[in-house]
Amino acid sequence: MAAGKEIKKKIASVQTTQKSTRAMQMVAASRMRRTQDRMQEGRPYSQRIERVIGHLANAAPEYRHVYMTTREVTRIGYIVVSTDRGLCGGLNVNLFRELIRNLSSRQDNGKESELALIGNKSAQFFRS
Numbered sequence: 001m002a003a004g005k006e007i008k009k010k011i012a013s014v015q016t017t018q019k020s021t022r023a024m025q026m027v028a029a030s031r032m033r034r035t036q037d038r039m040q041e042g043r044p045y046s047q048r049i050e051r052v053i054g055h056l057a058n059a060a061p062e063y064r065h066v067y068m069t070t071r072e073v074t075r076i077g078y079i080v081v082s083t084d085r086g087l088c089g090g091l092n093v094n095l096f097r098e099l100i101r102n103l104s105s106r107q108d109n110g111k112e113s114e115l116a117l118i119g120n121k122s123a124q125f126f127r128s
Helices: 002-059 091-108 119-128
Strands: 075-081 112-118
Touching: 002 119, 075 091, 091 112, 112 119
Parallel strands: 075 112
Antiparallel strands: none
16 A cells, blocks of 8 residues: 555645646747847847948948958857756757768868867767
């Protein structure tokens, strides 16, 4: 009989953990959506800034700043920002899949790549 009670207790504990995990995932998904919405709202501003900088660069064509000149790309740096825990749906998986696809295509073109990893999940992924 004691084994039956222990099993029921374990089941109840697992169900409670599932509920709290599900709630945490919903909160994380909501935050992610809000952040993506804010990013979309900022796009027109960044596009406008790009146009203004382009006009400024064309206003004085004799002045050429290092950042305004076009040169051949030989090295590419990636700043990979991932989560620490992983309670955000497929964010990390999709991020790593896209990054690997991008890295392999760049490598095929003979470009050298460097990674700056932020977040525990990205460090774990690239360590293994």
